[in-house]
Amino acid sequence: MNEKRFALEFTVDSERILLREFLQAMGISKRTLTAVKYEGGKLLVNGAERSVRHILCRGDLVLVEFPPEEPSEGLVPEIGPLEILYEDDAILIINKPAGQGTIPSRDHPNGTVANYVAGKFATEKIPSTVHIVTRLDTDTSGLVCIAKNRHIHHLLSEQMRTVGFHRGYMAFVEGYIEQDAFVVEQPIGRKDGSIIERTVREDGQYARTDVRVLERFVRNEMQYTSVFLKLFTGRTHQIRVHMKWLGHPLIGDDLYGGSREILGRQALHCASIGFRHPLTGEPLMFTSELPLDLLQLRLK
Template sequence: MFQLDYEVEEQLILRDFLARKDISKTTLTAIKYQGGDILVNGHAQNVRYILRPGDQVTVVFPPEQMSEGLKPELGPLSVLYEDKTILLLDKPAGQSTIPSRNHPSGTLANFVCGKFEEEGILSTAHIVTRLDTDTSGVICVAKNRHIHHLLSKQMNEQLFHRRYTAFAEGHINTPLIRIEQPIDRKEGSIIERKVSAEGQYAKTDVTLLGNYVNDVQAFSVVELKLHTGRTHQIRVHMQWLGHPLVGDDLYGASSHQFARQALHCSSISFLHPLTKERMIFDSPLPSDMKYYLKQSKTVEIRSM
C-alpha cells in the first residue's frame, strides 16, 4: 500500500497541513471511505486535529482498483525510469496508449496494468501524458491517483515540459514560430480536429532544426514545445501553418513517403512529485525516422 510520511514544522490544523501537501479533497474522501488512513505519530486522527512541531504525519492511500474495461496483460515495456511514484516509458509507434474500440487490448495501459498486477502494485495505469497510436516517444505514468494529481497540477502551472521532434512537409525558413490557434472537433468526425475560433486555446512553439530533401519530397525537421495539451495539437497546428507532418494523411499530407505521422516525443521534463528535483527523460529518434533522415540531404536555409 502506498504511503507518504511528513514531519511537521509548525502548529497547524491537520486539514490545512494536508492541503499544503496538495492532498485534494477527492483523495481525502477516498482515504476515508476506501481503506486509507491518516496517522499522527502512529495514531489515527481526524482532519481537525491540531499538529505541533515535530509531529510525524503518515498518509496511507487506499488500494486502487483497475480501471473498468482495462484488462491487465503481460507485454513488452521499454522502461526509462521507475520508482515508487512514477514510471517513464518509451512507446513505439503503432501501439495505442489506452484501449479503444479499435484497439481493445495490447495497449501500453494494458501492459502497465499487467506489470502492476505481477508486482503486487494495487493501482491502475494513470497515464499522465498520452500519445497518439502512431506517435512514438516518452510517456509518463503515475503509480497513484495522488501522484497523478500532483503532475497534472504541474502541467497547469507550466512546470511540466514536453518536446517533440517532427518532420514537416515543405521547407520552413523561419527559425522560431509561435502558434496560438484554438482547436475544436471537426464536424462529423469523432477523431479529426481543426483550428476554429470556437475551439479551446492551444499554444505550440516550433523551432526549425534543418531543411532536407530526398527523392520524393522536401521536408523540414522541427522541434515542438507544447504549452497546452489539446488532442492532435501538433498535427493540427502544423497543418494550419501549411506544413502538415510527413505521413499524416489525416491532416493533408501523403502517407506514401512515410507510413505514419513523423512525430516523436523526444523529451519530458518535470519536478519529481516528492523530491521536487527537476527530472529530464529523453528518447532518441526511432529507426524509421532515422532511416528517412539518412536517405535525405540537407538544404541551405533561406533567410527571410
C-alpha cells in the same frame, strides 16, 4: 497478498493546524482525502489513527496511507514488453513504439501501454490503477509518463497547469519552412461532423506550440523540414492540427493532409519530457532517440 501500499510521511513544522489544512498544504487534494477516509486508507499522527479535524502540533509525525485502487473498468491486465527508462515508487517513464496504443480503444482494445502496465502492477502486487500523465496517439512514438498513484497524478497535473511540464517533440513535415523559429497560438476545437478530427477554430481552446527548424532536406525531389516542437498546452492532436494550419502537415499524417508515400504513420516522436519530481522536487529530464523509421527519412 502482501500489497505494496503507497504511503507518505510528513513532519509538522507549525503550531496548532488542522490535519485537513496541513495535508492540503502538502498538496493532497480534497478528493484524495475523501478516498483515504472512505476507501480503505489511513491517517496516522504519531502512530495513532486520527480524523482530519485533529489539531497538529509542531514536530508531530503524520503518515498518510493511501487506499488501494481498483483497475479501471475495461482495462485488462496483460503481460507484454515495456521499455522502461525510469521507475520509482511514484512514477514510470516508458518509451512507446509507434503502432502501440497508450490506452485501450475500440480499434486497439488490447496490447496497449496501459494493459501492459496494469499487468506489471498486478504481477508486482502494486494496488493501483494506471494513471497516464502524457498520452501519445497510437502512431506517435516516444516518451510516456505514468503516475503510480492518484495523488501523484494530481501533483503532476498541477505542474502541467501551473508551473509547466516540458514536452518536446521531433517531427518531419512536408514543404520548406522558411522561418527558423516561431510560435503558433491558434485555438483548437473539434471539427464539425467528426468525432476524431480537430481543427483551428475561433471558438476552440487556446493552444500554443513553439516551433524550431532543425533541418531542411529534399527526398524524391520533394522538400521536407524536420522540426522540434515544444508544447505549452495539451490539446488533442495539437501538433498535427497546428502544422496542417501552417500548410506543412506531418509526413504520413493522412488524417490531416499528409502523404503516406514515404512513411506509413505520422512522423512524430516525443523526444523529451521534463518536470520536477512530485515528491522530492528534484528536476528530472528524460530523452528518447528517434526510431529507425524516422531516422531513415533523412536519407537523401
